[in-house]
Amino acid sequence: MTGFLDLYSEKDTFLHRLDPRVKLLAVALISVLAFILAELLYLVVLLCFILLLLVLARSSYGKAFFALKFVIRFMILITLLWPLFDRSGTPILFSIGPLDITEPAVWRGATSAVRVGCFATVWYILMFTTSQRDLVRALVKLGLRFDYGLALAISFRFIPTFGLTIESIKDAQRARALELDRGSILRRSRNYVSILVPTIVYALRTADTLALTLQSRAYGAFSNRTYLREIRMRASDYVALTVVVLILLLPAMAKYICGVRI
Amino acid sequence: MQALTLKDVRFRYPGMSEWALDIPSLEIRQGEFVTVLGPNGAGKTTLSLLANGLVPKSIKGEFEGSVEVFEHPVPKYTVSQLSTLVGMVFQEPESQLFCMSAEEEVAFGPENLAVPRDEISRRVEWALDLVGLKGLNDRSPFTLSGGQKQRLAIAAALSMKPSMLVLDEPAYALDPMGRIELYSILSDLKAKHGMTVIVMERDAEDLVEYSDRFVLMANGRVTASGPPREMLMDPGALRTAGVSPPQMAEVASLINLRRKAPPLRFLTVDEAFAEITINTHHHSKGESH
Amino acid sequence: MAEDEQRDVVKEKPRILSGGDSKFVSPRTVALYGVLTALTAAITYMTVIPFPPTRGYFNLGEAMVFFSAFTFGWRAGAICGGVGSAAADLLAGFGMFAPTTLLAKGAEGLVAGTIGRLKGGKPWAYALGIICGGACMITTYFLSEWLLLDFGLGAAIAEIPTNIAQVAIGGTVGTLLSHYVKQSMPSLGK
Numbered sequence: 001m002t003g004f005l006d007l008y009s010e011k012d013t014f015l016h017r018l019d020p021r022v023k024l025l026a027v028a029l030i031s032v033l034a035f036i037l038a039e040l041l042y043l044v045v046l047l048c049f050i051l052l053l054l055v056l057a058r059s060s061y062g063k064a065f066f067a068l069k070f071v072i073r074f075m076i077l078i079t080l081l082w083p084l085f086d087r088s089g090t091p092i093l094f095s096i097g098p099l100d101i102t103e104p105a106v107w108r109g110a111t112s113a114v115r116v117g118c119f120a121t122v123w124y125i126l127m128f129t130t131s132q133r134d135l136v137r138a139l140v141k142l143g144l145r146f147d148y149g150l151a152l153a154i155s156f157r158f159i160p161t162f163g164l165t166i167e168s169i170k171d172a173q174r175a176r177a178l179e180l181d182r183g184s185i186l187r188r189s190r191n192y193v194s195i196l197v198p199t200i201v202y203a204l205r206t207a208d209t210l211a212l213t214l215q216s217r218a219y220g221a222f223s224n225r226t227y228l229r230e231i232r233m234r235a236s237d238y239v240a241l242t243v244v245v246l247i248l249l250l251p252a253m254a255k256y257i258c259g260v261r262i
Numbered sequence: 263m264q265a266l267t268l269k270d271v272r273f274r275y276p277g278m279s280e281w282a283l284d285i286p287s288l289e290i291r292q293g294e295f296v297t298v299l300g301p302n303g304a305g306k307t308t309l310s311l312l313a314n315g316l317v318p319k320s321i322k323g324e325f326e327g328s329v330e331v332f333e334h335p336v337p338k339y340t341v342s343q344l345s346t347l348v349g350m351v352f353q354e355p356e357s358q359l360f361c362m363s364a365e366e367e368v369a370f371g372p373e374n375l376a377v378p379r380d381e382i383s384r385r386v387e388w389a390l391d392l393v394g395l396k397g398l399n400d401r402s403p404f405t406l407s408g409g410q411k412q413r414l415a416i417a418a419a420l421s422m423k424p425s426m427l428v429l430d431e432p433a434y435a436l437d438p439m440g441r442i443e444l445y446s447i448l449s450d451l452k453a454k455h456g457m458t459v460i461v462m463e464r465d466a467e468d469l470v471e472y473s474d475r476f477v478l479m480a481n482g483r484v485t486a487s488g489p490p491r492e493m494l495m496d497p498g499a500l501r502t503a504g505v506s507p508p509q510m511a512e513v514a515s516l517i518n519l520r521r522k523a524p525p526l527r528f529l530t531v532d533e534a535f536a537e538i539t540i541n542t543h544h545h546s547k548g549e550s551h
Numbered sequence: 552m553a554e555d556e557q558r559d560v561v562k563e564k565p566r567i568l569s570g571g572d573s574k575f576v577s578p579r580t581v582a583l584y585g586v587l588t589a590l591t592a593a594i595t596y597m598t599v600i601p602f603p604p605t606r607g608y609f610n611l612g613e614a615m616v617f618f619s620a621f622t623f624g625w626r627a628g629a630i631c632g633g634v635g636s637a638a639a640d641l642l643a644g645f646g647m648f649a650p651t652t653l654l655a656k657g658a659e660g661l662v663a664g665t666i667g668r669l670k671g672g673k674p675w676a677y678a679l680g681i682i683c684g685g686a687c688m689i690t691t692y693f694l695s696e697w698l699l700l701d702f703g704l705g706a707a708i709a710e711i712p713t714n715i716a717q718v719a720i721g722g723t724v725g726t727l728l729s730h731y732v733k734q735s736m737p738s739l740g741k
Contacts, residue, residue: 007644031647035701067644081705112701116647119700123646133362147575154360154585155592155638160404161356162593185609189720192598192611196724197731199594200618203586204736209357210582212316216350218374218422220575221342228369228382320579360585 007127015057015129019237020138023126029248034118043114050121059128071120075113082109132156265458266290271327283482295452295459297469300479301504306462310430314348349419351429355411359403371422389417409440426458478503591615591635613721616660621729625664633657655691659684685718
């Protein structure tokens, strides 16, 4: 795998403009909703709603395909594996040797596959529309301490750098006939050691300079430091927040208070 | 006023028997552009880290003597406090840029100093403009060229409004064009804003026209110091400091060895041509009389 | 604005910042944790060895969790291992695993770092650290996939063998890395 794929693409949609904290909350609440929904039909509706949002986020086809390929593979796997371990109920559809595949189990498998589809895709709404910078800002705003937030921001910044380092050392070692694409996993892993050692040494040297740089730029001079840019909730963010909360709250009330089967 | 004063300074890294730095006296005036020349291991990096107290506060070792920047004794203050006096730029562009946009990089210092928001945004625009990166606020440092990265590192130091910049081999990874751009920005900062500039370098030639003074270092000691041209015309002193002299200076010194007439002084081919024509002209005139 | 602003660079008398009060962790820690986290994520992402069952990929991210834990202690193991692996999940498009990963790899790093450095890091301590840390990781994934993410018992069980292989190989590679890196940077890990 070469290069680093950033799911985020810069666009100007309402989802891109939305406060990242609201998006984080939406991911959490929609996941909870998918967890409490029990009927296949409603889960399919939820999945369609999420996919609609992805369309509205104008995510690029390449990235959407990359992402959905993984989700679909997952859903198929769960549908297939579920009935093998769940043999309750009747009627029996067919039997493979001692295994009885029952109809309710197949439905339960499909239900759980769609649920997992919701869990997986809801994250894309966040990742397709939120830059890493805003993600860190949101976490700091939500109470992550500045110093840990800084470490997180630094790590996001250096992931592609170290990715490239690994890539170039890999190429250099390949030129010296090191096998990375063939042989058993054990052998390949051992060969990776000769790539990872120089990468780590380079990274730790980077950390040394970085520490000196941070100090030279007055890191930690005042604990009440100021921020040039800060995310702030606007009216539209509050509207979205309300919608997100209602999306969870209404079905939850219907299920647990009114006793509707959903 | 003196920008940097070292008196009887010695520093030794833990477990080493040799002094990494042993400087009885070094003074750099406010507004001076000084180039410190020396090979790897001459102590240039240690000297640069001394200026804002990173040595010995962060990089520990045996330290004696006194260091003052703008008449403030360095050991009395934290590195953060000194950041409004001394801006640092390191050799490796990749590891001193850690933010996700150029703007954040430049804003980081003043943010830490709790500078009010509109003042920060003014400083960001001002500093990016000074280093020729105006309008690149949102660019990721990762996508900048080597030269742009180093200039961004300078801007990130400038936004804390220091009175002195210390740069440790800033042109190390740059192509010739990038070097010239970098040095001319530094020279502008000196000329227009009275900035004190100290550059540590291995290679002298690009810096002749920008520097007020060359300081030669070897084995942690200052071996010579003086106006750049004079220093370059002394290949012997340069070689003591492990710096390879400009080729034309070598030629001049070889010619001068065999000449009884006043020594020729040139550093470039053009200068050599001018010097030699004038001199031989005089010479032949003299003979014809 | 420009004129005054520019005159101001060199203050008539250069003034030093007064006061200052820091309650943050040391810059060295911030830099080290940031870099280790980035390394964990980059290595997870870049050393994918395709391997069929469920999560569909086998990687050496585990090795970085053990490396951080053995070289820099349980705190680095927990934070950098957890956050770095979760970040890799997030960036690679496996967001739904990220919270579980944060917990599972964080626990793995914490346990491996605590046990592995017992008695100054004897080989048996490393081995025990890998086994206990790995057990925490595998259990966390299993429980989360079975009960929380609702993959069903089948898919959750199908992942266990991959995870065991990953711990075994990640643990070995991580120990080797810790050894070689300490050798080339003797000042480390004190």
